[in-house]
Amino acid sequence: MLETPAHLIEAVYKAMRDGKNGYAPSPGIKEALEAIRAEAVRKGIESLQDVFVTSGVSESVDVCLAALVNPGENVLTPSPDYPLYSAVLAKLGIDLNTYDLNEDDAWQPDLIDVHRKINSRTRAIVLINPNNPTGSVCSRELLEQVAELARRNNLVVFADEIYDKLILDASESRAGDEPENARHISMASVAPDLPVVTFGGLSKNYLAPGWRIGWGIVSGEAAAVKPYIEGIHRLLRSRLCANHPEQYAIKPALEGPQDHLPRVLKKLRARRDLTVKWCNSTPRVSCVAPRGAFYAYPRLDIPEGDDVFVKELLLKKHVLVVHGSGFGQKPGTKHFRIVFLPDEQTLTKAYRSIAEFTRERYQ
Numbered sequence: 442m443l444e445t446p447a448h449l450i451e452a453v454y455k456a457m458r459d460g461k462n463g464y465a466p467s468p469g470i471k472e473a474l475e476a477i478r479a480e481a482v483r484k485g486i487e488s489l490q491d492v493f494v495t496s497g498v499s500e501s502v503d504v505c506l507a508a509l510v511n512p513g514e515n516v517l518t519p520s521p522d523y524p525l526y527s528a529v530l531a532k533l534g535i536d537l538n539t540y541d542l543n544e545d546d547a548w549q550p551d552l553i554d555v556h557r558k559i560n561s562r563t564r565a566i567v568l569i570n571p572n573n574p575t576g577s578v579c580s581r582e583l584l585e586q587v588a589e590l591a592r593r594n595n596l597v598v599f600a601d602e603i604y605d606k607l608i609l610d611a612s613e614s615r616a617g618d619e620p621e622n623a624r625h626i627s628m629a630s631v632a633p634d635l636p637v638v639t640f641g642g643l644s645k646n647y648l649a650p651g652w653r654i655g656w657g658i659v660s661g662e663a664a665a666v667k668p669y670i671e672g673i674h675r676l677l678r679s680r681l682c683a684n685h686p687e688q689y690a691i692k693p694a695l696e697g698p699q700d701h702l703p704r705v706l707k708k709l710r711a712r713r714d715l716t717v718k719w720c721n722s723t724p725r726v727s728c729v730a731p732r733g734a735f736y737a738y739p740r741l742d743i744p745e746g747d748d749v750f751v752k753e754l755l756l757k758k759h760v761l762v763v764h765g766s767g768f769g770q771k772p773g774t775k776h777f778r779i780v781f782l783p784d785e786q787t788l789t790k791a792y793r794s795i796a797e798f799t800r801e802r803y804q
């Protein structure tokens with residue numbers, strides 16, 4: 442099991458014992474904001490203008506989209522997409538404008554498609570890096586190209602970097618000797634002039650999703666982002682605050698011991714390798730190797746919809762995966778998403794059942 446680091450649990454417990462149980466300031470407690478600012482600097486974000494704490498990245502996304510986009514405008518979101526973005530945009534009555542991630546290019550954003558989809562009413566582009574559901578990680582070159590498109594079209598960039606410490610290839614390299622593409626590169630660090638909101642939180646890197654702690658980091662040119670920051674804070678005030686005692690885990694998370702990370706990465710790397718090996722040796726399944734987070738998005742070569750595949754697999758073999766049509770995919774292609782968090786024994790058992798199912802059903 443991947444456990445929440447004990448020193449974070451202690452920090453929250455102490456905060457509760459110390460009476461930090463009332464409302465917090467709307468943007469977040471001071472020590473957490475300072476720690477997030479210092480983290481932004483470590484991420485290479487030079488033109489930092491504002492930080493705030495929210496109930497998970499989910500609430501940051503909700504607030505930041507609501508403060509920016511008006512009906513009739515649109516936001517570019519990736520396809521496949523972590524469905525939070527499409528759900529929030531649907532709630533706001535905003536039409537979806539999706540751009541393709543290119544499976545033939547390790548699931549990197551298809552820049553030609555991004556370019557094609559931008560119109561006069563496009564306000565922003567969402568980039569999820571490392572990605573859910575594909576596990577892809579963007580190269581510096583790609584980030585620079587997306588930044589250039591955003592710059593030329595006055596787009597705000599939403600950089601969802603909630604998995605930025607879960608880079609599966611990085612810790613294989615010797616310190617100081619890493620190829621640049623083995624490290625996470627923050628979008629805001631390559632585009633200090635652009636309005637960028639970088640999302641992060643405790644759910645993934647610090648294994649505490651139930652605490653509902655996330656944050657937003659706004660960077661860019663001060664005058665350009667000032668009115669937007671004011672809009673964000675109006676919305677933050679209206680929902681009072683993020684969970685108060687849990688905010689006391691932010692500083693110890695970002696500045697305290699990080700020794701859970703090599704342990705987690707070692708486990709995830711072994712589970713990723715097992716997953717990729719299985720995918721690429723199983724008839725009708727193939728997969729781009731994930732480089733970050735804990736998801737794989739294998740392609741299926743089957744004569745029916747992936748939603749039918751997923752439902753029948755659950756009924757017949759009691760293995761649950763998510764159908765690609767739930768995330769979006771190019772017409773005619775079929776996929777499913779694997780979460781490779783379970784241990785190797787459990788994964789092996791599940792993969793054996795999926796292989797058995799495809800053999801029985803499609804031979």
Ligand SMILES: Cc1ncc(COP(=O)(O)O)c(C=O)c1O
Nearest residue numbers: 497498499523573603642644655
């Ligand atoms: C890409 C991405 N962004 C945001 C979230 C939600 O994060 P939080 O728990 O901080 O709301 C998730 C959760 O799976 C995610 O995969």
